[in-house]
Amino acid sequence: MNLRQIVQEVRLEVRAGGSALETEVQGGYASDIISDVLANARQGTLWITHQRHPNIVAAAVLREVAAIVLANGREPEEEALRKAREENVTLLVSSLPAYELAGRLFGLGLPGVKK
Amino acid sequence: MHILDVVQNSVRAEAKLVEITLSGDQEQDLLTLEIRDDGKGMDSETCARASDPFFTTKPGRRIGLGLALLAQAAREAEGDFQVASRPEAGTMIAASFRWSHPDCKPLGDITATLETLVTAHRGVDFVYEQREGAEIARFDSREVRRA
Numbered sequence: 001m002n003l004r005q006i007v008q009e010v011r012l013e014v015r016a017g018g019s020a021l022e023t024e025v026q027g028g029y030a031s032d033i034i035s036d037v038l039a040n041a042r043q044g045t046l047w048i049t050h051q052r053h054p055n056i057v058a059a060a061v062l063r064e065v066a067a068i069v070l071a072n073g074r075e076p077e078e079e080a081l082r083k084a085r086e087e088n089v090t091l092l093v094s095s096l097p098a099y100e101l102a103g104r105l106f107g108l109g110l111p112g113v114k115k
Numbered sequence: 116m117h118i119l120d121v122v123q124n125s126v127r128a129e130a131k132l133v134e135i136t137l138s139g140d141q142e143q144d145l146l147t148l149e150i151r152d153d154g155k156g157m158d159s160e161t162c163a164r165a166s167d168p169f170f171t172t173k174p175g176r177r178i179g180l181g182l183a184l185l186a187q188a189a190r191e192a193e194g195d196f197q198v199a200s201r202p203e204a205g206t207m208i209a210a211s212f213r214w215s216h217p218d219c220k221p222l223g224d225i226t227a228t229l230e231t232l233v234t235a236h237r238g239v240d241f242v243y244e245q246r247e248g249a250e251i252a253r254f255d256s257r258e259v260r261r262a
Contacts, residue, residue, distance in 0.1 A: 055184060
């Protein structure tokens with residue numbers, strides 16, 4: 001399943017990196033702790049977070065995640081948005097709470113990251 | 116509280132002495148972390164970008180999250196973050212936090228942090244001072260090494 005299909009299925013809104021929507025997504029990871037994401041998120045996964053800071057873009061670049069999804073209607077800070085556009089990191093937002101969003105993604109067949 | 120990450124910068128800046136001060140003020144509901152080193156310091160341009168996650172002086176890298184994460188932690192707890200430095204005059208990092216803020220990060224195991232620093236960097240001395248009201252706890256690796 002690619003990002004474009006996920007965006008449509010779960011009604012996500014694209015804030016940055018819309019040119020990379022054909023990227024195949026391997027699974028999902030949910031965390032608000034950057035060090036945890038650096039340690040455990042995998043390349044090509046969808047990262048669900050509430051964090052809005054530019055550091056999320058740096059972490060996404062380091063881990064090569066497929067996209068960041070801000071849950072619960074949170075919007076990225078202006079600087080995070082600018083960095084995401086600069087780095088071509090796909091930044092998506094969802095009005096769904098993180099729990100429900102993760103459930104729906106799992107229901108679409110996206111597995112969680114296994115240690 | 117990101118101390119290990121920040122001190123790595125001091126070590127790379129060839130510091131011989133790193134002073135870490137943690138001050139808690141219950142009346143002002145303020146927790147302050149200050150890290151000073153006598154390393155080679157930074158010019159104003161480098162200093163201004165020090166907390167930018169897409170800036171690092173580490174060779175071969177483009178992303179540096181050490182100070183960026185400390186700055187983020189301070190902001191999330193309604194605090195403040197400052198870096199002051201001059202070439203050949205060392206660097207001072209200060210982060211403050213509203214102590215009672217639910218997002219104020221836990222201190223972690225300070226004893227283990229100091230043990231790691233002292234054993235990993237034998238050419239660097241560390242002074243740690245923890246202040247809360249009239250109470251002051253102090254560790255100075257120079258005293259340990261002399262003993």
